[in-house]
Every structure is written in structure tokens, then in C-alpha cells.
Amino acid sequence: xxxxxxxxxxxxxxxxxxxxxxxxxxxxxxxxxxxxxxxxxxxxxxxxxxxxxxxxxxxxxxxxxxxxxxxxxxxxxxxxxxxxxxxxxxxxxxxxxxxxxxxxxxxxxxxxxxxxxxxxxxxxxxxxxxxxxxxxxxxxxxxxxxxxxxxxxxxxxxxxxxxxxxxxxxxxxx
Amino acid sequence: xxxxxxxxxxxxxxxxxxxxxxxxxxxxxxxxxxxxxxxxxxxxxxxxxxxxxxxxxxxxxxxxxxxxxxxxxxxxxxxxxxxxxxxxxxxxxxxxxxxxxxxxxxxxxxxxxxxxxxxxxxxxxxxxxxxxxxxxxxxxxxxxxxxxxxxxxxxxxxxxxxxxxxxxxxxxxxxxxxxxxxxxxxxxxxxxxxxxxxxxxxxxxxxxxxxxxxxxxxxxxxxxxxxxxxxxxxxxxxxxxxxxxxxxxxxxxxxxxxxxxxxxxxxxxxxxxxxxxxxxxxxxxxxxxxxxxxxxxxxxxxxxxxxxxxxxxxxxxxxxxxxxx
Numbered sequence: 001x002x003x004x005x006x007x008x009x010x011x012x013x014x015x016x017x018x019x020x021x022x023x024x025x026x027x028x029x030x031x032x033x034x035x036x037x038x039x040x041x042x043x044x045x046x047x048x049x050x051x052x053x054x055x056x057x058x059x060x061x062x063x064x065x066x067x068x069x070x071x072x073x074x075x076x077x078x079x080x081x082x083x084x085x086x087x088x089x090x091x092x093x094x095x096x097x098x099x100x101x102x103x104x105x106x107x108x109x110x111x112x113x114x115x116x117x118x119x120x121x122x123x124x125x126x127x128x129x130x131x132x133x134x135x136x137x138x139x140x141x142x143x144x145x146x147x148x149x150x151x152x153x154x155x156x157x158x159x160x161x162x163x164x165x166x167x168x169x170x171x172x173x174x
Numbered sequence: 175x176x177x178x179x180x181x182x183x184x185x186x187x188x189x190x191x192x193x194x195x196x197x198x199x200x201x202x203x204x205x206x207x208x209x210x211x212x213x214x215x216x217x218x219x220x221x222x223x224x225x226x227x228x229x230x231x232x233x234x235x236x237x238x239x240x241x242x243x244x245x246x247x248x249x250x251x252x253x254x255x256x257x258x259x260x261x262x263x264x265x266x267x268x269x270x271x272x273x274x275x276x277x278x279x280x281x282x283x284x285x286x287x288x289x290x291x292x293x294x295x296x297x298x299x300x301x302x303x304x305x306x307x308x309x310x311x312x313x314x315x316x317x318x319x320x321x322x323x324x325x326x327x328x329x330x331x332x333x334x335x336x337x338x339x340x341x342x343x344x345x346x347x348x349x350x351x352x353x354x355x356x357x358x359x360x361x362x363x364x365x366x367x368x369x370x371x372x373x374x375x376x377x378x379x380x381x382x383x384x385x386x387x388x389x390x391x392x393x394x395x396x397x398x399x400x401x402x403x404x405x406x407x408x409x410x411x412x413x414x415x416x417x418x419x420x421x422x423x424x425x426x427x428x429x430x431x432x433x434x435x436x437x438x439x440x441x442x443x444x445x446x447x448x449x450x451x452x453x454x455x456x457x458x459x460x461x462x463x464x465x466x467x468x469x470x471x472x473x474x475x476x477x478x479x480x481x482x483x484x485x486x487x488x489x490x491x492x493x494x495x496x497x498x499x
Contacts, residue, residue: 011489129485137415153485161485164478168396171388 010128011158014119018162021112026174028108032101039100040093049086053079120155127152242348246355253359365452391434392472395427399476403483407491411484420480424473 024031037043056079065072125147133151136143144152388396399420406419450460 008489008493011485129489131485131488135411135416137417139417158485161478161482164475165482168475168479 010123010126011153014123014128014155014158015162015166017115017119018159019166021115022163022166022170024108025112026170028105029101032097032104035104036097036100040096042089043093046086046089046093049082049089053082053086056082116159119159123155128155128158129153246351249355249359253362361452365448389434391431394434395472395476396479398423398427399480400483403480404487407484407487416481416484420477424476427476 056075060072060075060079063072063075127144127147127149129152130149131151131153133140136151140151143154143157144150145154145156147154402419402423403416406416410416410419447460447464451457
């Protein structure tokens, strides 16, 4: 592939990366929940505890407090103890989930920043597309920044335009 | 007869304070001029009619002044907050009240003396009028009503006018402070409303960018820009700049805007708008600025879509042109 053809595909490459970043940002919550499900293996224990509490509550409803006070009180104590354990468990899981979400989002933004910087570094002096300069007057210099090529479309302008267009296109899915 | 006798008795008693102004207030108590700690005027000895007149009058005046002085304090208590200078203001107000009470204690008897001295009949009619008017009227109005039916001396009226001017100046000061307080309270209420709105809107904004809501006109604009870019690339770009047709299209959109159904514009309350509102910028100015800013954003989005479509078409045509031998 010649350099001209390689540069020809630059606009498409930048567009693809921007599109991928935006799609990944929309999917961030799903990724976070997937990662949390993989790392937190004790979700079954929580479900078991909930089922146990539910069963005990049903049993408690069937017991008459006046006739079998001791049994009633024992059951209530067990329910309270199990509920406290469940609350602690849920609290720990929620904190871990929040941590995972934070890590995932920070990683994503760092990755996006690295990608953008690398793209700008690569195409700093090479325009991603070239058109006759009189087509883009009077904004030709602004469009060509930082390449200084007459009629060229600079990487910064193209990244900005692609971001905006992809955001508009993905608006119904966000 | 009894009235004349009482007026004479009043004359005898009332002249004492004016002849000896240096006497302390306590000695004037029998003539119902000494204020107590709670600010109430207590009647003492002296003629029943004369003391009754001045007593009710003074009580009404004191009550009025108390209400006016304490309004600020009452509002603070209701709102449940204390301003940093509120205690100082309260002490100032209290001192002002005491000063005005002292003024009343010194001047009222001299005024009433002049009224009484003018005509014995005046006192009788004055007595009737004060009873008829009741409590709660201003001192100046009461004294004016005293003056109307009687042929009293002009000196008294001059004194009254001067006292009224003094009252007016204190009233304007009070009004000014009240206006400032009202302004502060209105801003405080706005701040509370904004805080509630921000709290309620926070969960919506936590999902990420607050995307603009695309109504029919917005979609029409974007589609129009894309179609124009395609047309410009196909036919027009060889002759002029690509931004000229875009500007023409934007002007056309400005004219077409009124023909589209306008959706409900939800005013987004952000921390920035809250800060601008609290810093004293009128809400109308903020709304107009935000409106202008949003319109500029829409034009920028249209430009991006237009330029992207143009470059996309250009590159595709170049690619197909190079592919076709």
C-alpha cells in the first residue's frame, strides 16, 4: 500500500476509532456489571440468604405470637440476624461494584486519551483528507490546523467533527 | 364644670415638665410620661380625662413603633436564620427605640400643654376625638386631628410637622432596611428552589452527557445539512466556497423555525446558572444567554454534519474515481 493510499485511509481510521470510543462509552455500564459478576463469586450466597429470610418470614407469619411467644421471638431474632448479615453483604458488594465501575471508567478514559494523542501524534503534519483550498475558504487555515497544507483537513478538526457526528448518530442508543 | 375643673387640673400638672425639663423622668410619672422597662406607658395621677387621653395615645404609638422595629427580627425568627450583623442591628434598633421613647417622653407633654393652653374647649373636643379614633393610629395623625376642630397656636403645628419629618426620616431608614431584607429573602428562596431542582435533576445527569433532545425541527436541520453537502459536492463546490451555501441554509432555517411545532423548552438548572443567579445577574439575562449559547451550539452541530458529509462524499467519489479505470 503506497503512502498516498495509506494517508487516504486516515480519515476512515480516525472515524473508526472515534466511533469505537463512543460505542464503548455507551456500553460502559454493561462492561462494569459483567466484570463485577466475574469478580464477585458470592452472588449465590446472597440469593440463598434472601430465600432463607423469605422462608423464615413466612414461618413467622404462621406463628401466633400470643400462643407461641418463645418460638416467635426466636424466629424474629434469627430473621433480624440474617437481615443484618445480608445488609453487610450487600453493602460490601455495592462498594466493590462502585469501585469496579470507577476503575473501568477511568481505564476507558485513559485509553481514549492515549488513542487520541497517538492519532494526533501520527497525523500531526499529514492531513487526513485534501480538497482544493478554494473550497474551504475562508476557514482553510483553521481546517488545516496543524498541518499547514493548503486545502488539507487537519487531524484536530477531523476528530472534532467526527466526535460530534458520531454523538448525533448514536444519540438514540445512548 | 367637672371637665373645666379637670382641664385646669391638667394645666397645673402638665406645665411642670416644660418648666423643669431637667427633672428626671421618674418625677414626671404622675403626669403619665415615664416609660417602664417593658415600654408600656403607665398612667399615674392627675386628671382622669387628660391622663386617659395621653395614655391611650402613647400606648398606641408605642405599640406601633414596637411592631415596626421588631419586624426584621420576627422575619429572621420565622426564616430560622441569623445574619452576622443581626444582633448588632437588634441592639441598634433597641437603642433607637429607647431614644424615640425618650423623645416622646420629653416632647409629648409640651405638645399637649400647648394644645391645652390654647383653649379649654379644645381639650374637651380632643378628649372625644381620641376616644372615637381609638388605638393604633399614628401620633402625627392624632395630633393633626386635635388641631383641626380647634383654634390652636401655629407653634404647635410647626412642632408637629418637625416631629413628623423626624418620624419620616426614621421611617425611610426602616423602609430601606426592610427593602434590603426583602431582596435578600427573595434571593434566599430562589437559592433554595434551585437547590431542590439540582438535587432532583442530579440522577438524570449521572448517566453521562446530557444529550440534547432532538425534536422534529432539529432532525429536519440535520437531514437538510447532509443533503445540502451532498448536493454541493456534486454540483456547486467547483464555483464557490462550500460554506456559502451552508450560511444560506442557516438563514433559511431561521425563517422556517416558526413553522415548526415548538416543543416545551425545559430550562436546565445547572450549578453555573445557580451561581450566576445568586451573584445578582437577572434570570432573564441568564435565560437569554443560555438560549443564545444553545442556538450557537445547534449551528455548530449543523456545520459539523455538513462538513463531515462533504468530506465523506468527496473521499468516496475520489475512491470510486480512482478505482474506475
